[in-house]
Amino acid sequence: MPVRQPLPTAAAVVQRSAALAVLLAALPLQAQLFEPPAIDPGQLTPASPTAPAADNPAQSQALQQLRSQADSVQRPPNLAAQRDANWLLGLLALHGLGIPIDAPAAQIRFQAAQRLGHPMASAGLAWCAIDGCGLPPNPPAARPWIAQLRKADAARAIYLEWLLAARMAPLRVGQADGRNNRTSSAITGVPVPEKALLQQAARAGSPQAQLELGLAEVAQGQYQTAYGLFRSASHRSPAAAANAQMIQERYGVTPSGSMGMNRPTPPAASQRWLEMARRYHRGDGVPANYTEAIRLYQQAAASGHPEAKRMLELIYSRPAPGGGIDIGWMQQLANIDLSRPQFSINNLGGAQPFLRDPTPLYDLVPAEWRNAALR
Secondary structure (H helix, E strand, C coil), X not given: CCCCCCCCCHHXXXXXXXXXXXXXXXXXXXXXXXXXXXCCHHHCCCCCXXXXXXXXXXXXXXXXXXXXXXXXXXXXXXXXXXXXXXXXXXXXXXXXXXXXXXXXXXXXXXXHHHHCCCCCHHHHHHHHXXXXXXXXXXXXXXXXXXXXXXXXXXXXXXXXXXXXXXXXXXXXXXXXXXXXXXXXXXXXCCEECCHHHHHHHHHCCCHHHHHHHHHHHHHCCCHHHHHHHHXXXXXXXXXXXXXXXXXXXXXXXXXXXXXXXCCXXXXXXXXXXXXXXXXXXXXXXXXXXXXXXXXXXXXXXXXXXXXXHHHHHHHHHCCCCCCCCCHHHHHHHCCCCCCCCCCCHHHHCCCCCCCCXXXXXXXXXXXXXXXXXXX
16 A cells, blocks of 8 residues: 655644745845836936847937836826827837837737827728738728728828728739729739729828839839829838939939930940940841940940940849859840830849838838938
């Protein structure tokens, strides 16, 4: 028969409990499961603990102040400061500004801001429904948030309504035009539905809609129109500003509305050199000779011929693995006609592509946080 252990006496139980209390008291404070005290923003100093993701003391202190305000347990609470801090922390987490990108955390912050009555929080929740914010997207769930957003920012609400329609539209093969109220972007390769809705958002002042319409115009080779749309959005959209600059540099579009008119007419000699370069490049009536073609392109470019300059930029944009000229790339470029207004360097992959902002909420991030990411 197994031997039964005697039950501990009451004195033994008390003695063990006392020993356990002594051990717990000896543990470091951080090992004990206590709720951390709230931090008073006024008590923060440069020596206060910093957030791991902050790279500079000023930004670190600002983040700690935001977290303290957002998670405040003070009585009575400052609800306006708590609401605004949750909204801003959501934007920072969504875009990885000052802290690592954390879309699920951003959505939680947006929800908190919405409960506290932030007028723009519905924009964040609509975007998270459309995009998913780290979870499977649920586009139909964006509709009530978009309806709520119309009271605070009608232009953005219309744009998000268009974006919702674009995400839910079935993928169609081929391109359509404005005659059936659809436009297609070669930048994305995806048909864009409800062009009229996008135009309505752009007229209402949505920089995101102006940017999207500009990209659609680029896809159709309408660089002057695209440039005007990008310029209109550039004061609130960094991507639109960059796109306007790229169009100006690549296609000679100017703010005055001219396109390529600021370039002098190439002299007859440079035009002849360009034509000879093309013949050697293509092997048109002469044996193909890439060395001679490049020499003639260089001669035409030195005389100010813009097409020769663009061809040389393309040739040198993809060097061979060991350096020098990539023969395969030269063969691909042989039949490119750089004089066509529809030609896009971007389509060849030899230049920086046109840009979009990270999210439709990026322009809502305060400038000091966006600029800090560029430093």
